[in-house]
Amino acid sequence: MSQKKQQIIWTAAKLIHAKGYESTKLSDILAACGIGKGQFYHYFTSKRELGLAIVDHYAQMWQDELIEGILKSGRSPERKMEEMLQWAIQFHETPEKLHGCPFGNLALEMSEHDEDFRVKINRIFSDWIEELTQVIEALQGEKQARQKARMVVAQIEGAILLMKNNQDSEVLLDIIDGIRQEYISS
Amino acid sequence: MSQKKQQIIWTAAKLIHAKGYESTKLSDILAACGIGKGQFYHYFTSKRELGLAIVDHYAQMWQDELIEGILKSGRSPERKMEEMLQWAIQFHETPEKLHGCPFGNLALEMSEHDEDFRVKINRIFSDWIEELTQVIEALQGEKQARQKARMVVAQIEGAILLMKNNQDSEVLLDIIDGIRQEYISS
Amino acid sequence: MSQKKQQIIWTAAKLIHAKGYESTKLSDILAACGIGKGQFYHYFTSKRELGLAIVDHYAQMWQDELIEGILKSGRSPERKMEEMLQWAIQFHETPEKLHGCPFGNLALEMSEHDEDFRVKINRIFSDWIEELTQVIEALQGEKQARQKARMVVAQIEGAILLMKNNQDSEVLLDIIDGIRQEYISS
Amino acid sequence: MSQKKQQIIWTAAKLIHAKGYESTKLSDILAACGIGKGQFYHYFTSKRELGLAIVDHYAQMWQDELIEGILKSGRSPERKMEEMLQWAIQFHETPEKLHGCPFGNLALEMSEHDEDFRVKINRIFSDWIEELTQVIEALQGEKQARQKARMVVAQIEGAILLMKNNQDSEVLLDIIDGIRQEYISS
DNA sequence: TATGAATGAGTGTTCATTCAT
DNA sequence: CATGAATGAACACTCATTCAT
Numbered sequence: 149m150s151q152k153k154q155q156i157i158w159t160a161a162k163l164i165h166a167k168g169y170e171s172t173k174l175s176d177i178l179a180a181c182g183i184g185k186g187q188f189y190h191y192f193t194s195k196r197e198l199g200l201a202i203v204d205h206y207a208q209m210w211q212d213e214l215i216e217g218i219l220k221s222g223r224s225p226e227r228k229m230e231e232m233l234q235w236a237i238q239f240h241e242t243p244e245k246l247h248g249c250p251f252g253n254l255a256l257e258m259s260e261h262d263e264d265f266r267v268k269i270n271r272i273f274s275d276w277i278e279e280l281t282q283v284i285e286a287l288q289g290e291k292q293a294r295q296k297a298r299m300v301v302a303q304i305e306g307a308i309l310l311m312k313n314n315q316d317s318e319v320l321l322d323i324i325d326g327i328r329q330e331y332i333s334s
Numbered sequence: 335m336s337q338k339k340q341q342i343i344w345t346a347a348k349l350i351h352a353k354g355y356e357s358t359k360l361s362d363i364l365a366a367c368g369i370g371k372g373q374f375y376h377y378f379t380s381k382r383e384l385g386l387a388i389v390d391h392y393a394q395m396w397q398d399e400l401i402e403g404i405l406k407s408g409r410s411p412e413r414k415m416e417e418m419l420q421w422a423i424q425f426h427e428t429p430e431k432l433h434g435c436p437f438g439n440l441a442l443e444m445s446e447h448d449e450d451f452r453v454k455i456n457r458i459f460s461d462w463i464e465e466l467t468q469v470i471e472a473l474q475g476e477k478q479a480r481q482k483a484r485m486v487v488a489q490i491e492g493a494i495l496l497m498k499n500n501q502d503s504e505v506l507l508d509i510i511d512g513i514r515q516e517y518i519s520s
Numbered sequence: 521m522s523q524k525k526q527q528i529i530w531t532a533a534k535l536i537h538a539k540g541y542e543s544t545k546l547s548d549i550l551a552a553c554g555i556g557k558g559q560f561y562h563y564f565t566s567k568r569e570l571g572l573a574i575v576d577h578y579a580q581m582w583q584d585e586l587i588e589g590i591l592k593s594g595r596s597p598e599r600k601m602e603e604m605l606q607w608a609i610q611f612h613e614t615p616e617k618l619h620g621c622p623f624g625n626l627a628l629e630m631s632e633h634d635e636d637f638r639v640k641i642n643r644i645f646s647d648w649i650e651e652l653t654q655v656i657e658a659l660q661g662e663k664q665a666r667q668k669a670r671m672v673v674a675q676i677e678g679a680i681l682l683m684k685n686n687q688d689s690e691v692l693l694d695i696i697d698g699i700r701q702e703y704i705s706s
Numbered sequence: 707m708s709q710k711k712q713q714i715i716w717t718a719a720k721l722i723h724a725k726g727y728e729s730t731k732l733s734d735i736l737a738a739c740g741i742g743k744g745q746f747y748h749y750f751t752s753k754r755e756l757g758l759a760i761v762d763h764y765a766q767m768w769q770d771e772l773i774e775g776i777l778k779s780g781r782s783p784e785r786k787m788e789e790m791l792q793w794a795i796q797f798h799e800t801p802e803k804l805h806g807c808p809f810g811n812l813a814l815e816m817s818e819h820d821e822d823f824r825v826k827i828n829r830i831f832s833d834w835i836e837e838l839t840q841v842i843e844a845l846q847g848e849k850q851a852r853q854k855a856r857m858v859v860a861q862i863e864g865a866i867l868l869m870k871n872n873q874d875s876e877v878l879l880d881i882i883d884g885i886r887q888e889y890i891s892s
Numbered sequence: 893t894a895t896g897a898a899t900g901a902g903t904g905t906t907c908a909t910t911c912a913t
Numbered sequence: 914c915a916t917g918a919a920t921g922a923a924c925a926c927t928c929a930t931t932c933a934t
Contacts, residue, residue, distance in 0.1 A: 152918085168443065170356050174904060185905075186920050195904065248442060255499040256434060256442045257354065270499050292512070298505060299512045302492030309491050310484070313441040313456050319484060326478070326485045360929060371930085372894045381929065524897085540815065542728050546925060557926075558899050567925065620814060627871040628806060628814045629726065642871050664884070670868070670877060671884045675857055678864030682856070685813040685828050691856060698850070698857045732908060743909080744915045753908065895934085903927070910920075 153191045161202045165250045203268045219279035225286035248312035339377045347388045351436045389454045405465035411472035434498040525563045533574045537622045575640045591651035597658035620684035711749045719760045723808045761826045777837035783844035806870040
């Protein structure tokens with residue numbers, strides 16, 4: 149993939165993360181990238197195609213950083229859990245404004261009226277729950293490990309939603325702390 | 335408030351719950367209500383004002399059904415918890431399509447670029463957490479009751495998000511079941 | 521149908537007759553009508569819908585003037601033939617530029633890639649040939665009357681094409697004269 | 707002329723015959739030819755120049771096949787007439803879809819707003835009528851031979867228009883049959 | 893009160909043409 | 914000779930809002 153196309157994806161990903169897919173107008177993307185309409189449509193056939201490419205871009209990032217880099221690493225389950233929580237904090241605390249989870253945002257905005265988006269996003273959550281189930285099994289045994297994994301993922305996504313709505317990262321930190329107590333410290 | 339205005343709010347609330355605020359066009363609302371533009375602008379000065387009225391409408395519903403009707407009722411904390419979980423299930427399982435939580439949806443769509451929406455929505459979540467803290471204190475003591483309340487609310491909202499993205503209510507039921515075990519059955 | 525809608529159809533019909541469907545841009549129509557985009561889309565859902573309305577408009581005109589007014593009138597077959605030829609001349613000679621037959625033009629431009637246009641236009645030609653067959657039967661007997669009707673219609677349409685391409689109405693007058701000799705004068 | 711340039715003309719001619727000049731996009735032509743933009747603009751300065759080259763290409767084909775090969779051949783006038791009619795049938799019956807006469811199509815699409823196209827196309831029709839006049843003189847004497855030639859050409863072009871609009875070659879065959887009876891069989 | 897005609901800035905998209913390599 | 918990235922004006926269409934009646 150050409151460098152320019154990558155740059156468009158990255159730049160647009162940031163905008164869409166911050167403002168949402170529909171609210172981010174093509175003209176915003178064009179202005180942010182410093183390109184013209186023609187150049188955009190040289191690389192993408194539509195705004196929707198760019199949107200799907202952005203989901204893929206984030207999916208790859210999660211696969212590399214979270215799934216492969218943490219949950220499937222050779223480290224101890226306690227460390228995996230801890231690093232996952234750290235990763236969640238660092239990912240969502242950084243930006244000036246608290247934009248929320250890129251997948252969570254798109255999940256709510258797109259998944260009901262665009263099946264391609266839904267499937268791509270769903271795959272991320274499924275993989276995450278799947279790998280987390282393994283970690284929780286190692287920590288607390290097989291019993292209800294899958295349910296627990298779902299609960300943790302739901303808790304993190306819900307915490308990010310509350311944080312975004314509260315515009316204060318303290319909520320996220322507090323809930324993450326609660327999860328840590330349940331699976332690591334105790 | 336006139337009956338007609340109420341009917342517009344209810345009808346529009348359903349549409350916006352299903353399709354989102356931006357995606358629901360004024361013409362959709364007009365058609366669903368069977369009214370003309372003039373009548374709409376007689377009752378509301380803008381689409382945004384309607385949106386805020388819808389948030390108030392849902393807020394009132396939550397206040398009545400969840401806060402007053404359940405969490406502040408005279409029943410035992412166990413029953414309060416159980417009824418809250420039942421209420422969450424019934425609220426999100428019913429619609430043909432799984433549209434998600436009206437507040438969660440609007441929280442993600444609106445709260446970052448419209449402060450009025452954010453504040454109204456945030457108030458709901460705050461009240462919910464506040465009252466749930468009381469219930470959890472009664473169940474498990476004061477220690478970290480507020481953190482636990484946040485975690486439960488986050489879990490429910492996150493569960494609804496996962497459910498919506500999975501288009502299958504099983505996820506929600508499973509996670510609710512996990513919460514029940516933690517606070518009631520055990 | 522509202523007066524404004526009629527006016528848009530008439531004005532656009534003239535433009536499209538002169539320049540063709542695709543070459544006539546919406547902005548041309550808007551400028552010629554002195555209206556804005558919003559007003560246009562208040563009356564029509566698309567440019568294509570306007571195009572079909574224009575075909576209907578011309579079809580009605582032909583039905584009234586040619587089919588009912590001439591071919592199905594109570595006059596003698598010779599007079600019917602003569603009036604039809606006069607009508608063809610007057611219809612195509614008048615405009616400053618020789619724009620050709622509105623149906624012939626649209627037939628060639630649209631009929632291959634838009635079935636709705638094709639069917640509407642085809643109906644006109646079919647009706648014309650049908651009624652002309654009756655007239656020719658009255659003039660020269662049943663034998664091959666239908667074939668002769670087809671030939672006359674083809675001749676007129678072909679003559680208009682040659683005239684348009686030659687930008688000189690003499691070709692049309694000459695060919696019409698030939699038809700007259702064959703069916704009336706002799 | 708280079709072989710590549712010829713190939714572009716032939717390929718584009720087929721596309722434009724089928725879809726029309728405006729509707730055939732440069733990208734369609736490029737894709738069909740398997741070449742890039744640079745190569746196209748090396749051979750042609752614009753799409754319009756290609757269009758004019760295509761008219762020349764068809765004109766040459768008609769000159770060779772119809773004018774020289776049939777109407778100016780040494781054969782009898784009856785055979786010339788018969789071969790001309792056969793040629794018309796074979797030319798328009800073959801393609802899967804009935805695209806109509808390449809000149810007739812372009813005549814209606816282009817001749818009114820592009821003088822260069824009009825003149826080129828008009829020359830073809832003029833030459834055709836001129837040579838056919840000679841043939842008809844040989845068949846039926848000088849009287850009104852030119853008018854008759856015009857009528858036959860108009861009839862053929864009109865028949866092709868009706869055929870295209872009816873999407874059925876039977877109309878063309880029927881009309882050609884009528885011409886045959888008038889000039890050969892009788 | 894209520895209608896629906898009218899507005900106009902803005903949307904995503906197209907496409908012949910240019911130009912650096 | 915040839916590529917394909919880049920341009921930018923134009924296109925059909927949308928929609929919240931206004932306004933004459």
